[in-house]
Amino acid sequence: xxxxxxxxxxxxxxxxxxxxxxxxxxxxxxxxxxxxxxxxxxxxxxxxxxxxxxxxxxxxxxxxxxxxxxxxxxxxxxxxxxxxxxxxxxxxxxxxxxxxxxxxxxxxxxxxxxxxxxxxxxxxxxxxxxxxxxxxxxxxxxxxxxxxxxxxxxxxxxxxxxxxxxxxxxxxxxxxxxxxxxxxxxxxxxxxxxxxxxxxxxxxxxxxxxxxxxxxxxxxxxxxxxxxxxxxxxxxxxxxxxxxxxxxxxxxxxxxxxxxxxxxxxxxxxxxxxxxxxxxxxxxxxxxxxxxxxxxxxxxxxxxxxxxxxxxxxxxxxxxxxxxxxxxxxxxxxxxxxxxxxxxxxxxxxxxxxxxxxxxxxxxxxxxxxxxxxxxxxxxxxxxxxxxxxxxxxxxxxxxxxxxxxxxxxxxxxxxxxxxxxxxxxxxxxxxxxxxxxxxxxxxxxxxxxxxxxxxxxxxxxxxxxxxxx
Amino acid sequence: xxxxxxxxxxxxxxxxxxxxxxxxxxxxxxxxxxxxxxxxxxxxxxxxxxxxxxxxxxxxxxxxxxxxxxxxxxxxxxxx
Ligand SMILES: Cc1cc2nc3c(=O)[nH]c(=O)nc-3n(C[C@H](O)[C@H](O)[C@H](O)COP(=O)(O)OP(=O)(O)OC[C@H]3O[C@@H](n4cnc5c(N)ncnc54)[C@H](O)[C@@H]3O)c2cc1C
Ligand code: FES
Numbered sequence: 323x324x325x326x327x328x329x330x331x332x333x334x335x336x337x338x339x340x341x342x343x344x345x346x347x348x349x350x351x352x353x354x355x356x357x358x359x360x361x362x363x364x365x366x367x368x369x370x371x372x373x374x375x376x377x378x379x380x381x382x383x384x385x386x387x388x389x390x391x392x393x394x395x396x397x398x399x400x401x402x403x404x405x406x407x408x409x410x411x412x413x414x415x416x417x418x419x420x421x422x423x424x425x426x427x428x429x430x431x432x433x434x435x436x437x438x439x440x441x442x443x444x445x446x447x448x449x450x451x452x453x454x455x456x457x458x459x460x461x462x463x464x465x466x467x468x469x470x471x472x473x474x475x476x477x478x479x480x481x482x483x484x485x486x487x488x489x490x491x492x493x494x495x496x497x498x499x500x501x502x503x504x505x506x507x508x509x510x511x512x513x514x515x516x517x518x519x520x521x522x523x524x525x526x527x528x529x530x531x532x533x534x535x536x537x538x539x540x541x542x543x544x545x546x547x548x549x550x551x552x553x554x555x556x557x558x559x560x561x562x563x564x565x566x567x568x569x570x571x572x573x574x575x576x577x578x579x580x581x582x583x584x585x586x587x588x589x590x591x592x593x594x595x596x597x598x599x600x601x602x603x604x605x606x607x608x609x610x611x612x613x614x615x616x617x618x619x620x621x622x623x624x625x626x627x628x629x630x631x632x633x634x635x636x637x638x639x640x641x642x643x644x645x646x647x648x649x650x651x652x653x654x655x656x657x658x659x660x661x662x663x664x665x666x667x668x669x670x671x672x673x674x675x676x677x678x679x680x681x682x683x684x685x686x687x688x689x690x691x692x693x694x695x696x697x698x699x700x701x702x703x704x705x706x707x708x709x710x711x712x713x714x715x716x717x718x719x720x721x722x723x724x725x726x727x728x729x730x731x732x733x734x735x736x737x738x739x740x741x742x743x744x745x746x747x748x749x750x751x752x753x754x755x756x757x758x759x760x761x762x763x764x765x766x767x768x769x770x771x772x773x774x775x776x777x778x779x780x781x782x783x784x785x786x787x788x789x790x791x792x
Numbered sequence: 793x794x795x796x797x798x799x800x801x802x803x804x805x806x807x808x809x810x811x812x813x814x815x816x817x818x819x820x821x822x823x824x825x826x827x828x829x830x831x832x833x834x835x836x837x838x839x840x841x842x843x844x845x846x847x848x849x850x851x852x853x854x855x856x857x858x859x860x861x862x863x864x865x866x867x868x869x870x871x872x
Contacts, residue, residue, distance in 0.1 A: 369841065371809075371862050376840065411841075432853075449842045459845075461823040461835040468839025471859075476814035477807060560833050561822050714837070714845060717829045747844035752837075 330426065330434040339365045339405070341656055342425050342439030344412050344599060347375020348393065348642045349634025349649035350445030355400045356653025362660060364404040365437050367427050369411040373397040375447055375634075376467065377642040379474040387474075389642070410435060413772045415442060415599050423629065441629045441659070443652050444600050444617065445645075448593035448635035453488075453702050454756050456710045457556030457565075458589070466496045466590030479503045481586025485565055487511040487553035488590040490696040491524060494536040496588055501543035508584055510540070511567055513574055513591075514696045515549035523695040529688075553587055554579070554705040562587055574701030591698050593639045594755065598770050600636060603627050607767040610638045611693040615767040621679060622655035623648055631656060640689025647682045654678075703760065712760065713753040715746020723760055734761040797867040799824075806863040813839070813846050813858030816869075824848055824858070824871035 339362075343354040346368030358364040366373075374380055378393045400406065410427040417423055418438070425437040450465035452458070462481065464472075466488055469480040484505045486497040493510055501507045515522075524533035540547055554576060555566040564583045568576040592612060600617040601607065605625040607615045617625050617632040625632050633652040634645035706712070708721040718741050726740035734757050737743065743757050744750025749770050750757070758765050794805040797812070799821060806815040813836050816824060823833035825847055837845040839859050846858040849870050 369860070449840060450838060452838075459832060459834070459837075461833050464836060465838045468836060468859075471839040472814055472817065472836070476810045476818075478810070478814045478818040480817070714834075714843065717827055717832070747847075748842060752843050 330436045337363065337438070338422055339363045339437065339439040340660055341365075341441045341443060342367065342423065342437050343443040343445055344368075344415075344425060345375065345443075345445030345447055345634065346370065346373040346397075346406070346408070347445060347447050347634060347645060348377060348389075349447075349645035349652075350375070350443065351393070351396055351400055352646045352649030353443045353445060353631070353633055353653040353656070354404055354649075355396050356650050357656050358400060358403040360653075360657045362657065364400075365407065365439065366400065366404055367407045367410045367412055367425060367437060369409065371409055373400070373406065373408070375642075375645075376471070377645075379471060405437075407435070407437070412599065415603055417603070421629070441631065441656055442599075442603075443649075443656065444597075444625070444630065444632040444636055445634045445649060445652075446596040446599060446636055447645075448595045448639055449751065450590045451592045451594045451698075451755050452589055452752060453591050453698070454710055454712050454753070455554050455556070455702070455705045456707055457558065457562065459711055459714050460556050460558050460562045461560065462558070462562035462585055463556050463587045463589065466492055466588045467593075469586075469588035470496050470499060473499055473503055479505050480588060481505060481584070483508055483584045484586040484588060485509055485511065485553060485567070485582055485584045486588045487513070487551075487565075487567075488588075488592075489514040489552075489698065490590065490592050491522075491692055492590055492593075494540075496590070497545055497547075498536055498539040498543075500588070501545055502539065505586075507543060507545045508582055509551075509567070510545060510547045511551040511553060512547065512549045513552040513570055513699070513702075523692060552702075553589060556587055557581075561585070568705075570701065572699070574699040575704055576701075592693070592696065593635065594751070595635045595637070595639060597632075597636045598768050600625055600627075600630065600632055601767045601769070603630055605630060605632070609764065611690045612639075612697065613765050614639070615765055622658075623652035624655065638686065638689060639693065640685055644682065644685035644689055647678060647685060651678050651682060698759075700759070712756055713743035713746065713750075715748050715752070716742045716744075718743040718753075720760075723757070727761075732761075733763055734758045734766065737761055795863075795865040797863050797865070797869060799869045800871055804869075806865075810863055811859055812848060812850060812861050812863045812867065812869060815863050816858065821871075824869075826872055 343350045343366040354366045409430040412427045414426045450467040472478040497510045553565045554568040556562045557564045569578045606618040610616045631652040633648035706720045722741040731737045796803045804819045823835040834845045837843045841860045847855040848858040
């Protein structure tokens with residue numbers, strides 16, 4: 323990979339930062355600000371145009387969101403005290419012979435930048451976990467988070483007649499947000515549950531206010547909320563025109579179907595933590611409650627690799643409040659480490675004991691309970707047909723995956739070698755979950771040599787997206 | 793307070809701060825490229841830079857993710 327690194331510019335002109343943070347969501351900003359306020363030299367690198375990550379997305383005129391005012395104050399305070407590199411996509415982190423870490427990023431102008439730091443905080447968040455189904459690649463089918471990003475980050479309502487489907491509590495803010503912005507939300511089809519909103523797990527978890535708020539909003543906009551239902555097929559020529567909604571059995575097998583006409587579908591089956599940078603550096607991983615690989619961290623948010631911390635969704639999905647608390651704990655632990663670098667886990671953990679750690683543990687338990695309440699059941703595999711694309715990038719249909727299995731591929735890795743799912747631009751981020759399920763094996767940590775394609779220009783020399791020959 | 797970009801010569805309004813992908817989607821343009829093998833239409837899917845479905849060429853540059861690139865006045869976008 324050295325050939326890529328040679329003409330890199332150095333951010334900060336010869337500065338070695340005490341801390342480099344990757345990710346400008348609630349976790350990264352809280353960690354960076356905590357450290358910067360204590361006098362550490364901090365750089366934060368984030369791919370978006372504005373700080374905020376996935377939850378605190380905001381346009382020039384920010385909408386109301388719980389915690390947003392406070393976050394914007396934090397972001398301003400951070401910009402005064404730290405180097406903030408927005409629109410910089412980190413594709414790799416390497417270790418220098420003296421132990422420093424080099425964070426390699428693409429700059430918005432298309433050049434390459436390296437940021438040098440003694441310590442690293444990985445706060446790269448998560449992305450939607452989609453499941454394939456016939457027609458899921460039709461334009462107009464979006465991930466739930468994608469619909470939310472359009473609305474919160476761009477002020478664009480994803481469609482006029484929208485169906486929301488998938489599993490998990492995230493479907494609720496997506497549906498109520500779309501309805502409040504003027505879309506006709508034809509239904510929220512929650513594959514799991516079986517209990518309905520009145521007995522939503524948010525209530526059992528003592529979040530009655532939040533659940534009631536969504537229930538009131540859905541009722542006001544006359545949005546039906548149906549559990550044990552899901553979109554199992556999207557229909558249309560050039561874009562989605564209708565979907566098949568199925569009533570599902572306990573394991574998500576289809577019991578009965580009907581057609582719903584719509585122009586937009588928002589689907590999401592939970593989130594996939596973004597852990598590539600940690601895996602590249604050799605950080606140990608473990609499986610979260612829902613089976614997602616996450617970075618293993620101790621009480622002080624330290625990974626198993628020296629000088630590397632992680633906070634927020636890469637250590638397990640649990641919402642923005644948990645992400646912020648973890649970021650603050652990481653920040654404190656990093657401060658303690660700079661003061662007494664040799665002192666080990668005990669000092670760092672001692673620093674964070676008390677209120678913050680207890681709050682973190684409560685939110686973690688909450689996140690784990692939600693993950694447990696919304697498992698993905700295997701019946702979705704029965705929604706696929708032979709010609710259903712599993713991998714959107716390389717256009718690999720189910721039949722080719724089954725063929726690879728018949729040829730002897732027994733695991734996701736050999737399926738990938740034979741049938742090429744996950745070998746395209748997204749590097750398996752979108753289909754990785756489905757391919758592992760189809761292979762009947764647990765989710766594996768991603769083995770990607772680079773966290774982001776270096777430059778699309780370079781990649782597209784051999785492989786252009788506009789080449790639609792064949 | 794909108795400005796315009798052109799998409800294959802056609803003018804599309806943009807609210808400052810919007811990405812190219814969001815502006816196109818809002819204007820009812822929901823697909824802007826065809827896949828290599830099946831020539832299937834593609835536009836926004838993940839909306840946050842993960843899936844690479846939304847690749848587009850802006851001002852003759854190499855393909856970029858439309859959901860990440862903020863639109864600038866006068867941008868010329870070409871679809872395939
Ligand atoms: C699309 C989407 C929409 C969501 N919307 C909501 C919502 O409306 N309400 C809600 O309660 N929860 C929402 N969530 C859940 C929410 O993401 C989390 O609860 C919260 O944002 C976690 O905070 P975080 O700091 O861990 O990560 P994030 O907020 O995701 O922040 C991570 C940041 O790191 C950046 N990043 C990642 N990789 C790189 C890289 N290689 N180089 C540079 N930068 C990088 C990302 O661009 C992002 O800005 C959404 C999730 C997604 C994926
Ligand atoms: S919509 Fe997925 S990368 Fe742009």
